Amino acid sequence: MSLRDTIRIMVVDDMSVSRALITQSLEEIGITKYQTENDAKAALGKIVAAPVHLVLCDMNMPGMNGLELLHALRTNKTTARIGFILITGQPTPELLRIGQELGLNNLIRKPFTTATMKASIERVVGPL
Amino acid sequence: MGNPILDTFFEETEELLESLAEGLESMQGAEFDKETVNSVFRAVHSIKGGAGAFKLNELVSFAHSFETVLDEVRSETLELTPQIMHTLIRSADHLTDLVDAARSGRSMPEDVSAGFLSALQACLGEGKIEAVDAWDNFEFAAVTLDIAPIEEPGAEAEGEAAPAGFSIAFKPHAALYANGHEPALLFAALADLGQMTTTVDLSAVPEWDDLNPTEPYLSWTIALRTDESEIAVQEVFEFVHGLCDLVISPLTDPTPPAKAEPVPEAKAAPAPAPQAAAPTAPAGPSATAEAPKAEAPTMSDRAAAAVAALKKPEKGDDAEAKAPKATLRVDLDRVDRLINAVGELIINQAMIAQRLQDMTSTRDDDLVMHIEDYRLLARDIQEGVMAIRAQPVKSLFQRMSRIVREAADATGKMAELVTSGEGTEVDKTVVERLADPLTHMIRNAVDHGLENREARAASGKPAMGTIKLSASHRSGSVIITVRDDGAGLNRPKILEIAKRKNLVAQDAELSDSEIDQLLFMPGFSTAATVSNLSGRGVGLDVVRNAVTALGGRISISTTPGQGTEFTIMLPLTLAVMDGMVVTVGGQTLVVPITSIIETIRPQPSDLHRIGTDETLLSIRGRMIPVVDVSRALGFPSPEITGSPLLLLVESEGLGECALVVDGVQDQRQVVIKSLESNFGSVPGVSAATVLGDGRIALILDPDAVAGGRSGYHMPNILSNAGRTAYANV
Known part of the structure; x- marks a missing residue:
């Protein structure tokens, strides 16, 4: 069983289009164990209840944004070491700096392709 | 297009554009909170993000500039002047156009976009809009995850699927028994979840002499093999939460782990002081402690503060309360x-x-x-x-504020749209089919209704004209009103135009309301010169036809010097209606309840014959024309004699009139089946329905029947040309 069959991913994005695009790419890669949430707070609850390996999360969302979710995960003992990839259209230096301090695992630049998404995930978890 | 995700994008974009328009509108008000600006920013940002994924470059680059300006406003480096506000609103309009263009695969003329782009650029002064791809060269050192933690929670997660289980350390406090709980029942509930091995720890039980019967001494360690999640296990202990020491951990090996707190050795220990363990220890990767982590997060205060800074200002929980309800998109x-x-x-x-x-x-x-x-x-x-x-009429109303802006710009007037009752729900088809007539009426209101600046100043009105658009429910109907605070209808001028166009007889004497009705005549246009806006040869008659086609009515009222109000009354739904089943000339007809005021059987003395074939009903001091329905529909019918049964109906624009029917059978809900799609348009009949006995009954259109009657009212004063035109309505 390769990693792509076992890895569990949580996709968090408030826009259904983005979720659809992300999951489409995931399926093209061959990852099937993913779940989606449209709200970071709800995602946090789900992740705490049933941990995943990796979170793919949009930056700009109402309520709790991507980095806030990362912060929340990192400060919770049980979820502190979950992989976290932020998806953003504007990777400003400020955002990169904060991401690094919070232990962000990687960053995917919007718009992404299946290839760039795969590369970004592989740089975190190794070859799929 | 064939790409379902792209379809979703456009659907979602529509919603975003709506919330964008809404946000911008509240930003115009004196008070708005930061969350409003944020939501506006987010809307544009999300459109940009989605557009990027589909390589809609035009949309991306405009949204990017728009977003940059909004970002400046959001971070308060740019003051929100009326000028900038105006640019933002017009940019939102342009964004809407770009989305429409992208949807239909067109592209917008470049100079138009360029105009809006430079307007946005002007907002920033010397500030530069960074190129869309400014961040393309970002450097981010990916932090690799060890496989171990990946596998570890994996095994555990998998464990949920494969029979696994939990080790539960349970030590009741005295309060648990005092509250009437019974461990045996809890165990029974646990046993329902799976296979269970229970070990009791008796080590704390003191010598008989020292035994205090009110103190608990027992504790248990339970190995539960189950497919259920930890949550299910926790639920069993839900009611004893805080009344016991409880540690639930994943069952790692066949032997129940000795993780349970070491029960204090012997002695008549009173109820143990709460141990360090939390009542519900998380099942997280506690067992994975051996995986050393290099990048264990270092949470500096600085980072935490930065997160706080990045966190968009929020009003707090209200923002969440407004979160949209879950919805389902259905074909x-x-x-x-x-x-x-x-x-x-x-x-x-x-x-x-x-x-x-x-x-x-x-x-x-x-x-x-x-x-x-x-x-x-x-x-x-x-x-x-x-x-x-x-659907709420909100989206429809929002589009109208753009119409007002454009109409005001084109006519050099200042106008604002004030809406109320946006939440009023109307059938989707009605909302769609109302868009054009309403657009026309709004344009009319700005173009013809509002005076120009000089006239407004002369009559002491504020320079800013107000167009009020409201919706409400009233007794099974939806009422939509458009009101302007202009000069009111210029009746002498309307009459003069009508005479000049030969729509009424030259010597006709018309009452005020009759003159107002002339506006709805085909071929009538009030603007002395065809303005570049509403005078496109499309008159209010088109509006009226559209409203009538929806089973509605339109009426007008005006107060000189204070403005004009158009009222559209529409049925709530196009599929069913409440109707009165009547017999006319041996036929069964249905009359819409909404138009019936009352049913009466008058005294013969209340009926007055006028001329050869006209009859008036005298009721409560008023004279109302009587219409013989069977004659109006062309059924053979005898003269009205004695005291016929009359339905008093309110007819559009013509006031009340009385319909003669042979009998009333029933009042019931009928399903409207369109005649037009199955047969053809029949004057005086709006649709058909199938009655309970399987017979088909025609649904009467009281307005057409009353309006088409010969003699008494309008047609009398109309010239032949007008009569023909009117009959064609």
């Missing part, structure tokens, strides 16, 4: 099929009820009761299905 065809089926169901119910009524020999009270229940249920279902099609 409209499916809903319509359902509505159709429900319509048939209603007809079927009516048929069964009818049959039952006919079977007078066998009275079965139970059956009657069940049929009545069936009727109520069918009606409930129908209302529920109709509610699916109902």
